[in-house]
Amino acid sequence: MLKSMLARLHQGHRTMAYPGAPPPALPERFRGRPLIDASRCPEGCRECVRACPTAAIAFDGQLRVDLGKCLFCTECSDACPAGAIGHGADYRLATRARGDLALAAGEPLRLAQALERKTLGLFGRSLKLRQVSAGGCNGCESDVNVLTTIGWDLGRFGIQFVASPRHADGLLLTGCVTGNMTLALEKAYAAVAPPKIVIAVGACAISGGPYAGHPQQRDGGTELLPIDLFIPGCPPHPLTILDGLLRLLDRLPPERSATG
Numbered sequence: 001m002l003k004s005m006l007a008r009l010h011q012g013h014r015t016m017a018y019p020g021a022p023p024p025a026l027p028e029r030f031r032g033r034p035l036i037d038a039s040r041c042p043e044g045c046r047e048c049v050r051a052c053p054t055a056a057i058a059f060d061g062q063l064r065v066d067l068g069k070c071l072f073c074t075e076c077s078d079a080c081p082a083g084a085i086g087h088g089a090d091y092r093l094a095t096r097a098r099g100d101l102a103l104a105a106g107e108p109l110r111l112a113q114a115l116e117r118k119t120l121g122l123f124g125r126s127l128k129l130r131q132v133s134a135g136g137c138n139g140c141e142s143d144v145n146v147l148t149t150i151g152w153d154l155g156r157f158g159i160q161f162v163a164s165p166r167h168a169d170g171l172l173l174t175g176c177v178t179g180n181m182t183l184a185l186e187k188a189y190a191a192v193a194p195p196k197i198v199i200a201v202g203a204c205a206i207s208g209g210p211y212a213g214h215p216q217q218r219d220g221g222t223e224l225l226p227i228d229l230f231i232p233g234c235p236p237h238p239l240t241i242l243d244g245l246l247r248l249l250d251r252l253p254p255e256r257s258a259t260g
């Protein structure tokens, strides 16, 4: 016991200071959203469109990218002969509306705004979520789980995961929603007492990701449930997920809460 207490004293306080301080440094291989330099793409050769595994990038006179479908895989930038596509390092990607994830070249991302005032009054300082993995690969689930570790300590914001939807204020959905999980998801949603919120984490939960169009799944939860927050990525970095949750709950300090 004494040894344990000495070890804890030696380790000190290990939870990051973010969002009160700047976010932790991201690894060099971190990839933010695809950024398109339209001036380098006058011809529209469509090599990127052909290379994209999820039809997240399209050309209709100008290049457009749908972050809800994007796997952040760099196939588009690798395929572009003109170097017109790169990947930013901005971890902030969450939006309130599905349509806000579809961007034309150069268009700024409309980042998520806080919940409506009444709902914010209920959940702003205490939000209990039931996580439903509806056919996920465990990538998004793992990065959500990271937020509950000592370095991130999601509980300090009053956000906790609970075992039963009956104890929850909402669902956090991952996975493309397989046929086998559809009824379970619907039952979990029905078991949450209103008012309730739904958060979709990852390309699969938003659009089906690499499984989109497959008959054994539902292309994510967008058509099934009223989703309040879309957090794109494959999987999203824990910082991206935390940023989205804190935006939704209006818990970011002013210097980090810009919405566009």
Ligand code: SF4
Pocket: 034, 051, 052, 053, 054, 055, 056, 057, 065, 069, 070, 071, 072, 073, 074, 075, 076, 077
């Ligand atoms: S990063 Fe990958 S999934 Fe996203 S637009 Fe480019 S090729 Fe498509």
